[in-house]
Amino acid sequence: MNPFNFFLDTKIDFGSGSLNHVIGYIKEFGASVVLLVLDRNVLKLGLVDELLETLSKEQVNYHIYDNIDPNPRLIHVDIGTTQFKEHGCNLVVAIGGGSTIDVAKGICVVAKNGGKCFDYLDGRKEKKRAIYDSIPLIAVPTTAGTGSEVTMYSVILDNDLVKDSITSTHIYPSVAVIDPLLMKKIPRETVIYTGLDAFAHALEAYTSNISNALCDVFSLEALRLIFEWLPIAVNENTQQSKEKMAFASTLAGVAMSHQAANLPHALGCALGANYDLSHGLAVASLILPMVKYNSSICAQEFEDIVNYISPTKQRNRADSAKQLTVMIEELFKNVGFDYKIGKYPSEEILSKMVHDASIHGCLLCNKRIPSEQDIKDMFLSIL
Numbered sequence: 235m236n237p238f239n240f241f242l243d244t245k246i247d248f249g250s251g252s253l254n255h256v257i258g259y260i261k262e263f264g265a266s267v268v269l270l271v272l273d274r275n276v277l278k279l280g281l282v283d284e285l286l287e288t289l290s291k292e293q294v295n296y297h298i299y300d301n302i303d304p305n306p307r308l309i310h311v312d313i314g315t316t317q318f319k320e321h322g323c324n325l326v327v328a329i330g331g332g333s334t335i336d337v338a339k340g341i342c343v344v345a346k347n348g349g350k351c352f353d354y355l356d357g358r359k360e361k362k363r364a365i366y367d368s369i370p371l372i373a374v375p376t377t378a379g380t381g382s383e384v385t386m387y388s389v390i391l392d393n394d395l396v397k398d399s400i401t402s403t404h405i406y407p408s409v410a411v412i413d414p415l416l417m418k419k420i421p422r423e424t425v426i427y428t429g430l431d432a433f434a435h436a437l438e439a440y441t442s443n444i445s446n447a448l449c450d451v452f453s454l455e456a457l458r459l460i461f462e463w464l465p466i467a468v469n470e471n472t473q474q475s476k477e478k479m480a481f482a483s484t485l486a487g488v489a490m491s492h493q494a495a496n497l498p499h500a501l502g503c504a505l506g507a508n509y510d511l512s513h514g515l516a517v518a519s520l521i522l523p524m525v526k527y528n529s530s531i532c533a534q535e536f537e538d539i540v541n542y543i544s545p546t547k548q549r550n551r552a553d554s555a556k557q558l559t560v561m562i563e564e565l566f567k568n569v570g571f572d573y574k575i576g577k578y579p580s581e582e583i584l585s586k587m588v589h590d591a592s593i594h595g596c597l598l599c600n601k602r603i604p605s606e607q608d609i610k611d612m613f614l615s616i617l
């Protein structure tokens with residue numbers, strides 16, 4: 235077995251109703267003023283009405299920041315950091331999807347270490363500013379998919395519309411409060427896209443070239459849960475399905491944080507940034523092209539996955555990619571996901587997407603490195 239490391243600097247508080255524990259954590263941190271970083275829909279859907287009442291009752295001062303786009307940019311972090319400082323905050327609570335939590339992570343880094351969000355982007359390489367510590371963050375996901383509440387990444391769009399990241403063990407949230415009850419009012423489309431994002435995290439972690447036997451267990455179980463429960467979460471919205479998907483997303487997020495994403499995220503980030511698509515939709519569109527492209531190099535991993543999901547059937551390793559493809563196509567059909575984007579870009583945008591994908595760091599974790607022509611062909615197969 236290959237050696238591996240495992241480090242997760244986040245307390246996970248998982249369970250229906252765990253949102254009620256947030257007030258306790260705020261008191262534990264001794265926060266005088268809390269910056270609440272919220273997805274706009276969280277306020278609209280009334281998901282935090284009770285929490286806001288509790289904060290007022292307990293005389294906890296807070297300031298709400300909800301200026302966040304689905305593909306957040308540097309400016310969203312910088313404005314949030316200014317507000318954090320202006321209001322004298324000393325704790326951040328983020329409630330929303332991955333974009334909201336990613337912006338909150340950025341605010342925690344910049345508020346603690348100075349400068350602007352741009353200074354910390356991985357793309358700056360040796361010019362990247364050092365991260366020594368971070369403001370404590372309580373992350374409360376409202377979707378089952380991005381896993382941002384348990385990862386050491388914050389994904390931010392730079393000024394050239396390229397998705398970049400801030401990566402540091404210091405930006406693991408202090409606490410991840412994962413309350414499946416919050417996920418019941420989320421729109422059907424978001425459930426599909428975020429659920430398939432979690433699927434991609436688990437698949438990419440398991441096929442990554444960074445081996446980690448502990449996280450492989452998480453990935454396989456996450457995939458099994460998503461095959462079984464995502465269609466129910468999408469079509470029936472039962473409480474049990476929300477809990478299973480929240481758990482699968484947590485497992486997949488932890489695995490992805492250690493083994494990194496690979497081809498679907500490298501290409502999906504370029505696609506999503508240039509088409510302004512939601513992260514999950516863009517990434518999910520690239521899952522089948524990845525299985526096809528990696529069919530020979532990942533035959534063993536694909537065989538492991540199909541055996542884990544359906545252990546009783548006879549398998550042939552040479553056909554494992556085909557078998558997995560059939561299973562994924564069935565999952566897409568059951569949740570009503572069409573991986574075709576249906577919009578052809580200009581040659582200029584297509585070239586930019588190919589270039590952006592070819593320099594994306596996740597590509598280095600794919601066992602087979604695609605040429606620019608390979609990347610173009612994969613994009614063309616889903617347009």
Ligand SMILES: [Fe+2]
Pocket residue numbers: 380431435499513517
């Ligand atoms: Fe993702």
